[in-house]
Amino acid sequence: MTATTTRSFHMDAPIRRITFREALDSEFAKIRSVRSTYWTLLICVVLSVGISLLIAAVTSANWDTLSATNRATVDMSSVVAGVYFGVLVMGVLGVLVVSTEYGTGMMRTSLTAFPRRSMLFLAKAAVLTFAVLATGIIIAFASYGVASPFYTKHGVDLSLSHGANVRALLAVPVYLALVALMGLALGFLLRHTAAAISTLVGLFFVVPIITNFLPGTLGKDINKIVPSNAGSAMMVTHAATPGSTPTLSPLGGFVALLIWTAVLIVPAFWLFRHRDA
């Protein structure tokens, strides 16, 4: 750095109004340029696929001890069982994409560069969704690759010519993406990493414990629609077996999860637009 006069650094290009495209470019550059993104996605893949593999191996080894009812419940959702763990990790990614900006004060810098808050929110959500969908597809098909042989050798029908099986596999990235968006919404709402993650954990792991024991048909209905159960329902292909906990249909699960995501995102969006930075 010299102490002499500054060099000329003028920009001659005309000023072009910033659009959603610029917000997308910026958000994409943001998510790509921090290590935690890669760590999180990698951990999610390794653990989701690994756990799916583990469960497949164990179930296969114990096949003879399973009752007929239990065998009937083994389907594509078992192949991707590791996703029940991956969900937590993707939710955390959604939280971090927002909460670290608040934590470091970067959110103010971002808002001075791109003050159009609605677009900024949507761009963040879009980039996150893309990253999680892509990773989710990898998780789904990798799980299928490593885990399905353990099941097909016992005669479980996992062929991809059946629409239901394909639907269940594709439900994985969708489930992960919606939960990531819920994490993003919590990040905007609470603006605090630990609080948002705790809420996510509470919603996904604690609430089902309570609702599982609620009495009566109302209780059973409430249990069906909690986010984790709604999400799991999306990946089920077998028919309901007698005596098992009632769940939503796969489409019902998808709609319920969409509603949950909207319930969090709408206030988050509104607050982001109106609160002081």
Place this chain on the structure above:
Amino acid sequence: MIQATELTKRYGTRLAVDHADFTVAPGKVTGFLGPNGAGKSTTMRMILGLDRPTSGSVTINGVPYHRLAAPLREVGALLDAKAVHGGRSAYNHLLVLAKANGLPRSRVDAVIDLVGLHSVAGKRSGGFSLGMGQRLGIAAALLGDPGIVMFDEPVNGLDPEGILWIRNLMKALAAEGRTVFVSSHLMSEMALTADHLVVIGLGKILADEPMAEFIAKNSVSYVRVRSPQPAELAPKLALRGWRVERQADESLHVYDTQPAQIGDVAGAEGLWLHELTLVQSSLEEAFMRLTAGSVEYHAGQSDDQSPPDGFTAAGWGTPQESQAPQVEERIQ
């Protein structure tokens, strides 16, 4: 140009910015001064659209911030150099901002070279020293080659070479016709850099005028006279209607006049003169006088509101600005 009209921000019962009216014009360096907690940062955040005013408005070239076509092309701001993601490299941090406004990568390289961060551009910004972080913030402000530049404490953490550099940079930017708005506590630096001053205290604008005028209005200057015959000289000067004060070291402080006139009197009376100096207030003294009543957060020793040394004899002097009585009212 930045224009604030009746700008107000209330947090609960606390009025942080109180109907502020001021203009920051292009072609000069405007200093934004005020005690801690006076409302400087709040005002700057409202200018940038980060906080919503309770009432009133502030515009950049006539438009509110969020309606600017490409904000970084028109306003570059350094508010808080630490407001970066520590895990991101300096280069990527600037790239993220550049992309947000459609600026080419060449701009990132240009500002990195300008502030001298070339050797550490690829390192994560969390490991930067205070000075390096500051330079990164300055780089971000200049990324879009903006016509308006806003700096909050830019010299914080810079070494002497850096301080000289930023001073010259701000002056050069102003000379190019840009608007430069700088907030700082470093009076000595401000005195060397700013052409125009906006002073805020307890949320209210206390002054919005050129530097020289500000100093003249808020300070009292006098002529220091040393003579081997002070006892004879003093009454002759007093006779002319000028206030004369005799100091402990036998020098005289003469108010309300110019050195030339005193020299004429001494010459006419046949008296000797050894020193004849016009002593003017520094910016610091002027600032302390104007804002003494509106300091919200005092350090322990200066609980009394008495003005700094040099004015004890004259008391508060003769403030001519109508705002000064309002300052007096606020003395608890």
Place this chain on the structure above:
Amino acid sequence: MAARDSVLTPTAPQGAGTGHAHFGRLLLAEWTKIRSVRSTYWSLIALVIAFLFFSWLFPYLTVVNWKQASPTQQANLYLDPIGSITGSGLFIGQLAVAVLGVMVTASEYSTGMIRSTLLASPHRVRMLAAKSIVFTLLILVIGEVIAFVGFFIGRQTFKSLVTVNLNSANVREVFGVGLYLAMLGLFALVVGALLRHVAGAITGIVALLLVISNLIQLIPGRIGKYLYTYEPTNAGFVITAKRLPDNFLISSWQGYGVFALWTAVLWALAAYLLVRRDA
């Protein structure tokens, strides 16, 4: 030099204390830190409310659903009524304790407070010890209080179905709640000190408590049994249980000992790294 007050003498500095006085001051400092932060109150309130609420709710639902309950479920209740009282509260309470434990150390790094802390207490291991003692005692006290209060709440709720009395055999189940929570808190504190990253540490501990400790059960054979038994949170949890889980290889106090050993080893590692690493 003349005995004149310098600018700095409003409070004359005390001489450096003896070893004991110094550590006492460290303890006080850590206690002040912990009780002056909002997240402490949120976590503790969540812990207390959740635990007491579930100590009531689960028994209540069991009573309400008694007629629909299967014979196995009914047998389970008579076999281990205290487990029914404390089980669900503990499940949630442990999450609150784990989050708080992580934040006590990890957030010092994220806020940069660690530098002030280490300036004030350059003996880093002593600082960690003071922090550990203060936090563990806090959780232990609160844990025991809610354990017994929760027990009485649940006992009251169960009155119509079964009478539950404390005796020397089952008091461990109640007392163990506080013991487990305190050790878990310390374990989380240590993990926070090792990882120095709030989100990562919370995710890791939650994953350990909720997911990994259960999935380990699936691993077959002798190896599976060892892994299941010696996994820290599983090992520690049995102190609150009446019956040992099927694959569990050691006694409940031995299990708690394993948990304590894990925590001690990790604590030593954290202390070592604290000294070696830059702040």
